[in-house]
Amino acid sequence: MVPESQAAVVARNETWTGQAATEPYEAGWAREAVIFVRALKASGAAGRAHVELSPDGMNWVAEGTTFPLPTDSNKVTFARVTQFGTWLRIRAELPQGSSVTVVVTIHVKA
């Protein structure tokens, strides 16, 4: 068997302003992840995404990786993560007046 691999769309056509976060994604079987954010629409200054980990899918802590949110339609930004335990999500922060409509995918591999 080849190692397990999965591309999961965890947010689709969601418009983010202010603070936002993706749904908890459980992937304790995976050793590594790449998280992509693709903008379908965007306006205003760039926000930032923060990778977060959790012991239980309910309480979250910053992993330390941050990356910019895309500011033009069809632009893509991403982060690579390893040793993340069981749970992953990204939390987004956007400046006042900015918004971005996103497709977020988490690509995980055993």
Add this chain to the structure above:
Amino acid sequence: MISADDLRRAVQYADPRLSRFDPLPRIICFDDFDRGFCGWTQLVGNYEHTLDAMLPGYAQHTQSMLSTLPAWDFGSHGSADGSYALKVAAKAYKGAQNVSIKRLTFRKRGPIRIEFYFTFKPEANELRLSETDVRSIGFLYDLQTGDKDADAWRVMPHLRFLNALDGQHLQKWQFKRKTTPFRSLGTENKTVTHYHLSPEDWEDIPGGEQRLCYNEIPTKVNWHYGCFDFDLETMQATGFRCNDRVFDLSGYEPIRIQGMRNLWCMLNFAFFVESDTDKRSFLYLDSVCVSGDF
């Protein structure tokens, strides 16, 4: 002289992976989620030109996960015969739904059976029993007749365990025979949509009340067995069992609509979960065995 049927059964009973199932003679798929996702994916809604066209009922869906059922208070629960189960998670608002689907086509219109080991729980974010926080878990087929068949039907048998509604602990099996009116999407006259999982039009299965093993705190689970029989020839349900109970499906009807131009011989299976409070709801599937008589 041992009959072929006895031999098949003996081999199946001796195989610990299959011994807990009662499959029909041919196994169409045997999905143990310790082997991965096995082709179960997110049910995405239809759209044309823009994702804004997707009905809200589908737009809320997310990808299912491979889960060890980790609990904050004792750690991973594990599945019925290994570490992993397929997890379908509805979001944290009342009425939220999520669906996991597998898409095949069939070779022969005859009897098919789906068997599954399942459990469900709400997100354990309160130190309370929370037994009425999951609204329902359920199963559906999405089927269509063959392109040369005399009849041209799309048929969607639905079955759900209505655990709770508006905080009432109802615990009963239901079906539905109606979907919403079709709506065209876009401008090319090629794509339509309907919302077959709308909250309306669920009907009780007579004698369909069943108290399942929920356990005593919101993190402990017990696995349950379900088995639903359907005949692709007559497009009628022929049986349903859950654990020790056998239910009367004589009044059961699937959703039946006009055949659609690009779905011939469709054989889709889907499982769904609904939240009854502003808390995530989780359906877990340890394994699914689909078999047929062909």
